[in-house]
Amino acid sequence: MAASHxxxxxxxxxxxxxxxxxxxxxxxxxxxxxxxxxxxRSEYTLYNSYLSETKVCDEINxxxxxxxxVLTNGAMSSLVANLSLADIKNAxxxxxxxxxxxxxKLHSLDSGSELTTSLYQKTGQAAGNMGHVNITDLRGGxxxxxxxxxxxxxxxxxxxxxDEEPSTLSVLEVSDPITFPGLFGSPSASSVNLTDLLxxxxxxxxxxxxxxxxxxxxxxxAMDKALTLLAPNDxxxxxxxxxxxxxxxxxxxxxxxxxxALPQYTPxxxxxxxxxxxxxxxxxxxGKYDLSVVSSGDDVSLDTGKDKSRVASxxxxxxxxxxxxxxxxxxxxxxxxxxxxxxxxxxPAADVPASAPAPETSAPAPSPKAAGKKKKKAKSPSHSxxxxxxxxxxxxxxxxxxxxxxxKVESKKNGAAAAAAxxxxxxxxxxxxxxxxx
Ligand SMILES: *[C@@H]1O[C@H](CO)[C@@H](O)[C@H](O)[C@H]1NC(C)=O
Ligand SMILES: *[C@@H]1O[C@H](CO)[C@@H](O)[C@H](O)[C@H]1NC(C)=O
Ligand SMILES: *[C@@H]1O[C@H](CO)[C@@H](O)[C@H](O)[C@H]1NC(C)=O
Ligand SMILES: *[C@@H]1O[C@H](CO)[C@@H](O)[C@H](O)[C@H]1NC(C)=O
Numbered sequence: 191m192a193a194s195h196x197x198x199x200x201x202x203x204x205x206x207x208x209x210x211x212x213x214x215x216x217x218x219x220x221x222x223x224x225x226x227x228x229x230x231r232s233e234y235t236l237y238n239s240y241l242s243e244t245k246v247c248d249e250i251n252x253x254x255x256x257x258x259x260v261l262t263n264g265a266m267s268s269l270v271a272n273l274s275l276a277d278i279k280n281a282x283x284x285x286x287x288x289x290x291x292x293x294x295k296l297h298s299l300d301s302g303s304e305l306t307t308s309l310y311q312k313t314g315q316a317a318g319n320m321g322h323v324n325i326t327d328l329r330g331g332x333x334x335x336x337x338x339x340x341x342x343x344x345x346x347x348x349x350x351x352x353d354e355e356p357s358t359l360s361v362l363e364v365s366d367p368i369t370f371p372g373l374f375g376s377p378s379a380s381s382v383n384l385t386d387l388l389x390x391x392x393x394x395x396x397x398x399x400x401x402x403x404x405x406x407x408x409x410x411x412a413m414d415k416a417l418t419l420l421a422p423n424d425x426x427x428x429x430x431x432x433x434x435x436x437x438x439x440x441x442x443x444x445x446x447x448x449x450x451a452l453p454q455y456t457p458x459x460x461x462x463x464x465x466x467x468x469x470x471x472x473x474x475x476x477g478k479y480d481l482s483v484v485s486s487g488d489d490v491s492l493d494t495g496k497d498k499s500r501v502a503s504x505x506x507x508x509x510x511x512x513x514x515x516x517x518x519x520x521x522x523x524x525x526x527x528x529x530x531x532x533x534x535x536x537x538p539a540a541d542v543p544a545s546a547p548a549p550e551t552s553a554p555a556p557s558p559k560a561a562g563k564k565k566k567k568a569k570s571p572s573h574s575x576x577x578x579x580x581x582x583x584x585x586x587x588x589x590x591x592x593x594x595x596x597x598k599v600e601s602k603k604n605g606a607a608a609a610a611a612x613x614x615x616x617x618x619x620x621x622x623x624x625x626x627x628x
Pocket of ligand 2: 268271272
């Protein structure tokens with residue numbers, strides 16, 4: 191689609207004006223930014239803050255043609271009252287239609303009704319066509335939105351036009367959310383057994399390593415704050431050019447595994463728009479052990495400076511935790527050679543037990559921009575992202591830890607208070623997230 195060239199223009203501008211973009215942001219001439227469109231409209235602040243918190247704003251901004259059905263603060267606060275962020279995220283996705291509808295079009299649908307695709311359908315989580323939305327011109331000039339189930343009620347109705355960018359972005363206010371039984375109850379990060387989940391997702395080898403090294407504890411602690419796990423699938427460990435990991439000292443193995451995690455919530459749609467160096471849990475602050483992102487269309491790859499690894503599938507996406515599989519082990523030049531620049535020795539500051547002086551060698555260090563010369567030897571397996579195994583909601587509760595973690599979920603779910611807090615925090619979060627991508 192035309193989406194990709196569109197985005198390129200946008201990224202270019204973003205690169206030019208990164209600092210300014212925090213405040214000014216919008217490059218409205220080339221593509222839309224839903225956050226900016228809703229900024230300053232006090233009746234939708236809650237909706238807008240949840241768009242940012244769940245990162246559905248990035249998904250919306252990735253769509254070339256989109257209609258966003260927004261809820262007022264009143265409707266939004268009753269929606270979020272008893273829902274997890276994962277559920278709120280799906281509700282917001284179902285309110286995002288992948289076609290352009292302005293008021294005129296709503297009133298001139300062929301035979302008064304149309305079934306249209308929403309962002310929720312795109313997640314692959316929707317049962318059948320439940321990610322579609324039925325728009326119907328109801329009697330008396332009202333237009334209603336209903337889930338795709340036969341005989342579903344049109345609880346959500348069009349109330350007013352909010353904004354539009356002709357033929358690409360339409361923002362309409364509706365009275366109520368579009369919901370159906372089964373939309374809610376997605377597995378939540380704090381209730382899953384990480385090793386178990388990774389094994390089921392075809393990352394047995396990685397699961398084994400994080401358990402044997404103890405890094406799993408570090409990941410689990412990070413899951414409460416913000417974590418993006420980049421788990422190499424089992425095929426990645428079969429690559430012929432993979433260095434012998436059993437030769438790594440245990441400190442280096444820990445660093446390698448920390449390198450496979452980002453201390454922030456970055457679902458694939460957000461990675462796609464990430465710019466510059468991204469810190470990992472192994473980052474020293476001097477740019478060492480950072481990653482960068484290369485994306486093209488829906489393909490997102492992580493560039494270590496030595497090699498690239500493609501994001502294959504999403505195993506779990508539950509703010510603030512996301513687990514993605516990647517098709518190659520991420521090899522930091524700092525451990526395997528090919529370092530673009532010798533960062534000042536991290537010394538004892540590195541949070542790795544100093545048992546072994548990190549061998550900076552093991553491969554001849556090529557020229558600084560090694561990124562360009564990718565050695566193509568490893569096959570890239572499992573290209574099609576399969577439906578995440580996390581689809582089965584029945585796997586979650588069985589593993590739910592009692593007590594502490596459960597309490598946190600409880601408090602997270604606590605509607606109004608959490609909503610208000612998160613609303614206040616969101617501005618800062620967005621700024622932080624952007625800043626950390628610079
Ligand atoms: C959209 O705008 C917000 C602030 O209005 C900004 O923080 C964010 O980075 C922008 N997103 C993109 C993709 O430019
Ligand atoms: C949320 O849950 C509480 C307690 O479980 C209940 O009293 C309240 O009515 C629920 N609110 C909504 C909007 O469903
Ligand atoms: C939308 O829903 C109404 C009521 O259930 C139904 O009569 C109509 O056929 C549906 N429209 C489409 C396009 O599926
Ligand atoms: C998590 O799952 C793994 C593998 O299924 C199991 O060995 C481990 O005991 C589980 N951990 C917890 C805390 O339940």
